[in-house]
Amino acid sequence: MLEHVHKHITSELQQNAKTDIIFILASIALNLITLAINAGSVEKSRTDDTILIVMFIFVGLVILINIVAIFGLLKGKQTRTKLLKGLISMYRDQQVDKYYDESLLSSYSVRYNLFIMVVLCTGIISIVVPFVMR
Structure with missing residues (x-):
């Protein structure tokens, strides 16, 4: 049973890492795309x-997506x-905790x-730069 619990926890850790990567990459990609779109729109926006x-709609989208990503990362943490x-705790109970450094x-x-x-x-940056250019 202990082996099953260990496998489940490590599986959850892997899923957690994948979810965090999605939050990070999606928000950074959106930020950079918004930066490019808004920077390209500066001239016409005058x-x-x-x-x-x-x-401004893109600014709202960036704010919303970044709040979701940060909240997701905090929950992931x-x-x-x-x-x-x-x-x-499981390692300590099995007396193998010396192999895992808690400073991790x-x-x-x-x-x-x-x-x-x-x-x-x-x-x-994706919010400020286009408006500074304007």
């Missing part, structure tokens, strides 16, 4: 209010921490914070 409105603590928990936390910063920074 004379056409419709283009300016479209630019919490889930990973809980799963890893469960594994560590803080490394994962830092990594998640860096991912969130990348999403946030690309989002801010």
Whole structure:
């Protein structure tokens, strides 16, 4: 039974990583696409209010998607921490915990914070740069 639980936890950790990758890549891709679209629309937006409105719609989309991505990453961080603590407890019970360095928990936390910063920074850049160019 213990082996089944271990397999389930490691499977959940793998799924968690895949979900995090989707959040990160989707938000960064959207940020860069929005940056390109809005930067390309700058010239026309000076004379056409419709283009300016479209630019603001993309800004709203970037904000919404980045909030969802950051929320997803924060939940992923919490889930990973809980799963890893469960594994560590299991390892401790089986007296094999010396093979897993618990400092990895803080490394994962830092990594998640860096991912969130990348999403946030690309989002801010995709919003600010086109309006500075305007």
